[in-house]
Amino acid sequence: xxxxxxxxxxxxxxxxxxxxxxxxxxxxxxxxxxxxxxxxxxxxxxxxxxxxxxxxxxxxxxxxxxxxxxxxxxxxxxxxxxxxxxxxxxxxxxxxxxxxxxxxxxx
Numbered sequence: 001x002x003x004x005x006x007x008x009x010x011x012x013x014x015x016x017x018x019x020x021x022x023x024x025x026x027x028x029x030x031x032x033x034x035x036x037x038x039x040x041x042x043x044x045x046x047x048x049x050x051x052x053x054x055x056x057x058x059x060x061x062x063x064x065x066x067x068x069x070x071x072x073x074x075x076x077x078x079x080x081x082x083x084x085x086x087x088x089x090x091x092x093x094x095x096x097x098x099x100x101x102x103x104x105x106x107x
Contacts, residue, residue, distance in 0.1 A: 016061050020047050029079035034058050040076025067105035
């Protein structure tokens with residue numbers, strides 16, 4: 001249904017639900033700090049979503065993505081993020097690999 005759903009591992013229930021993409025979400029990556037989630041989709045967009053934390057615990061997805069990146073020629077198949085280096089890597093179905101900055105989304 002093109003949505004991101006966040007489940008609590010302590011209790012089997014959805015704690016957050018957000019529709020961001022217009023097609024199937026094909027890959028996700030979470031940074032080491034647990035503060036940024038990157039989603040890639042068959043719709044060829046990529047979104048960086050900030051995760052709200054309280055007392056060091058992730059509690060919510062920010063309702064507005066930090067970045068929404070358009071213009072890729074193919075759907076995303078894999079993502080890796082390193083906020084320490086302000087980079088994330090996208091692998092596309094057509095074999096292309098693209099580096100972007102996390103904070104500005106610049107390739």
